[in-house]
Amino acid sequence: xxxxxxxxxxxxxxxxxxxxxxxxxxxxxxxxxxxxxxxxxxxxxxxxxxxxxxxxxxxxxxxxxxxxxxxxxxxxxxxxxxxxxxxxxxxxxxxxxxxxxxxxxxxxxxxxxxxxxxxxxxxxxxxxxxxxxxxxxxxxxxxxxxxxxxxxxxxxxxxxxxxxxxxxxxxxxxxxxxxxxxxxxxxxxxxxxxxxxxxxxxxxxxxxxxxxxxxxxxxxxxxxxxxxxxxxxxxxxxxxxxxxxxxxxxxxxxxxxxxxxxxxxxxxxxxxxxxxxxxxxxxxxxxxxxxxxxxxxxxxxxxxxxxxxxx
Amino acid sequence: xxxxxxxxxxxxxxxxxxxxxxxxxxxxxxxxxxxxxxxxxxxxxxxxxxxxxxxxxxxxxxxxxxxxxxxxxxxxxxxxxxxxxxxxxxxxxxxxxxxxxxxxxxxxxxxxxxxxxxxxxxxxxxxxxxxxxxxxxxxxxxxxxxxxxxxxxxxxxxxxxxxxxxxxxxxxxxxxxxxxxxxxxxxxxxxxxxxxxxxxxxxxxxxxxxxxxxxxxxxxxxxxxxxxxxxxxxxxxxxxxxxxxxxxxxxxxxxxxxxxxxxxxxxxxxxxxxxxxxxxxxxxxxxxxxxxxxxxxxxxxxxxxxxxxxxxxxxxxxxxxxxxxx
Numbered sequence: 356x357x358x359x360x361x362x363x364x365x366x367x368x369x370x371x372x373x374x375x376x377x378x379x380x381x382x383x384x385x386x387x388x389x390x391x392x393x394x395x396x397x398x399x400x401x402x403x404x405x406x407x408x409x410x411x412x413x414x415x416x417x418x419x420x421x422x423x424x425x426x427x428x429x430x431x432x433x434x435x436x437x438x439x440x441x442x443x444x445x446x447x448x449x450x451x452x453x454x455x456x457x458x459x460x461x462x463x464x465x466x467x468x469x470x471x472x473x474x475x476x477x478x479x480x481x482x483x484x485x486x487x488x489x490x491x492x493x494x495x496x497x498x499x500x501x502x503x504x505x506x507x508x509x510x511x512x513x514x515x516x517x518x519x520x521x522x523x524x525x526x527x528x529x530x531x532x533x534x535x536x537x538x539x540x541x542x543x544x545x546x547x548x549x550x551x552x553x554x555x556x557x558x559x560x561x562x563x564x565x566x567x568x569x570x571x572x573x574x575x576x577x578x579x580x581x582x583x584x585x586x587x588x589x590x591x592x593x594x595x596x597x598x599x600x601x602x603x604x605x606x607x608x609x610x611x612x613x614x615x616x617x618x619x620x621x622x623x624x625x626x627x628x629x630x631x632x633x634x635x636x637x638x639x640x641x642x643x644x645x646x647x648x649x650x651x652x653x654x655x656x657x658x659x660x661x662x663x664x665x666x
Numbered sequence: 667x668x669x670x671x672x673x674x675x676x677x678x679x680x681x682x683x684x685x686x687x688x689x690x691x692x693x694x695x696x697x698x699x700x701x702x703x704x705x706x707x708x709x710x711x712x713x714x715x716x717x718x719x720x721x722x723x724x725x726x727x728x729x730x731x732x733x734x735x736x737x738x739x740x741x742x743x744x745x746x747x748x749x750x751x752x753x754x755x756x757x758x759x760x761x762x763x764x765x766x767x768x769x770x771x772x773x774x775x776x777x778x779x780x781x782x783x784x785x786x787x788x789x790x791x792x793x794x795x796x797x798x799x800x801x802x803x804x805x806x807x808x809x810x811x812x813x814x815x816x817x818x819x820x821x822x823x824x825x826x827x828x829x830x831x832x833x834x835x836x837x838x839x840x841x842x843x844x845x846x847x848x849x850x851x852x853x854x855x856x857x858x859x860x861x862x863x864x865x866x867x868x869x870x871x872x873x874x875x876x877x878x879x880x881x882x883x884x885x886x887x888x889x890x891x892x893x894x895x896x897x898x899x900x901x902x903x904x905x906x907x908x909x910x911x912x913x914x915x916x917x918x919x920x921x922x923x924x925x926x927x928x929x930x931x932x933x934x935x936x937x938x939x940x941x942x943x944x945x946x947x948x949x950x951x952x953x954x955x956x957x958x959x960x961x962x963x964x965x966x967x968x969x970x971x972x973x974x975x976x977x978x979x980x981x982x983x984x985x986x987x988x989x990x991x992x
Contacts, residue, residue, distance in 0.1 A: 410740060446771045447771045475738070476736040505726035505729025
């Protein structure tokens with residue numbers, strides 16, 4: 356995938372999230388949402404290493420992974436609007452949506468809970484010999500959850516084809532991760548599980564793709580799990596109502612100069628800049644069309660609220 | 667064909683059947699493969715089916731239950747063993763937030779066909795952290811099927827039913843029943859999920875029990891018959907799906923209801939049965955519903971103290987007498 360394609364996918368995620376924020380402000384989306392603005396290069400780079408059949412598990416900040424994995428954008432908007440989406444019928448909304456047709460095991464609103472589940476998808480791949488890998492993304496704060504420790508250790512001792520991507524955006528919800536751990540880099544913990552751990556620039560899709568490809572290759576070859584820690588920054592709050600009083604003045608403004616889309620633009624020559632402008636316009640039209648289509652999706656029939664508790 | 671088996675042997679036979687008849691079945695938990703399980707439930711299975719089908723996990727209930735969910739969602743039919751039911755509490759997120767919710771929250775697009783096998787209840791010398799009867803926690807959680815086999819035959823039949831179910835099923839056995847022996851219909855067709863059973867007919871009072879308390883209720887019924895009280899004993903078997911129709915039909919004839927379980931009294935599943943009876947059988951009831959349960963104390967370890975709190979046949983007899991001759 357070349358630069359314009361990466362840029363397009365990252366722009367799609369960015370525009371999608373910005374549109375979500377506006378819909379939230381307008382009252383079209385109930386509940387809180389957790390946006391990934393600034394972290395787009397991680398799912399875009401990582402998904403470049405994946406193929407059909409590889410399962411992806413994400414956190415509640417997982418819209419970028421859903422978009423990067425090709426989950427239908429109309430369904431995503433409709434799901435978050437509480438409509439009868441083709442994804443989860445309005446039962447999951449922003450923090451817990453999934454899509455089996457795109458091997459998107461989905462989000463989880465319990466911090467770190469996706470890791471053991473992703474280990475299960477890796478177990479299926481291993482036992483059926485499908486050759487698939489299971490990629491799970493967690494935030495930096497999740498590294499302190501017991502379920503993450505248990506899931507990684509299980510994957511390690513069973514040599515499961517699991518790739519753990521830690522999106523280190525410096526904040527564990529609303530607290531700095533440096534106040535929550537005594538290691539300098541979270542990937543150092545990989546040594547404690549006897550598996551490889553790497554730190555990469557999470558605002559560089561190429562760097563992420565290279566590191567995740569190495570981990571995926573290792574997993575496909577039966578050599579077991581790896582940890583890739585991708586360093587990034589959040590351009591928005593932990594959740595939609597977060598005013599971020601806990602962040603130092605100027606921090607977000609500085610991050611805007613380092614975020615992945617700005618970085619590509621800074622390095623681009625005039626010819627490419629024009630191409631990127633055109634991509635932005637195309638993406639904006641595409642996202643707006645998805646919003647319009649989502650608004651046409653009906654709200655769920657209340658009579659169905661008790662359906663699907665059991666098979 | 668019916669074989670005489672001990673309860674624990676019936677569990678082993680059901681697991682053998684599951685691993686034999688379905689290639690997508692895998693079995694894992696702590697000490698289940700090479701060691702064969704602390705009670706011998708999986709004895710011989712590793713030798714027969716190998717490490718790809720049955721394997722030991724680290725001591726990490728949250729991890730391997732989550733792994734069971736992910737595996738079930740993507741094509742396997744895992745059976746995960748919780749060694750003691752008490753250990754399920756360290757992994758309650760898996761039961762309440764993960765395993766039970768995915769089918770609903772995906773609008774039916776994912777399935778979680780997995781079984782969580784455990785054993786529960788007191789035994790002499792077992793402390794508070796090895797004696798819980800947590801069935802009410804699971805029955806309180808929408809999405810989980812809950813099975814409590816009380817006989818060797820049900821240990822075999824209900825575990826097989828759980829394995830072929832497309833829903834997540836918690837199968838809670840009773841450790842104290844493991845040595846009991848009885849006929850097991852090893853060639854019976856696999857039963858559908860659910861269904862209470864009248865295990866002793868009677869006209870004077872309905873006694874609803876499950877797990878170890880079914881035997882206690884039958885002993886009580888035998889004793890009560892000598893004084894002219896005919897107790898109808900119902901083995902509830904499944905708490906989800908709950909077969910309340912069988913209970914209501916019995917209460918319509920007897921007019922009296924006693925519920926007996928080993929779990930603690932407050933908020934126990936007996937409270938649910940009593941509430942349902944009050945709502946649906948009010949006109950039939952000629953006496954208040956009585957509950958037999960362990961009082962609200964953590965389980966002591968000393969047998970002399972356990973005997974003071976654990977419900978037995980005598981407690982059922984006393985409850986029935988209060989109900990029939992107030």
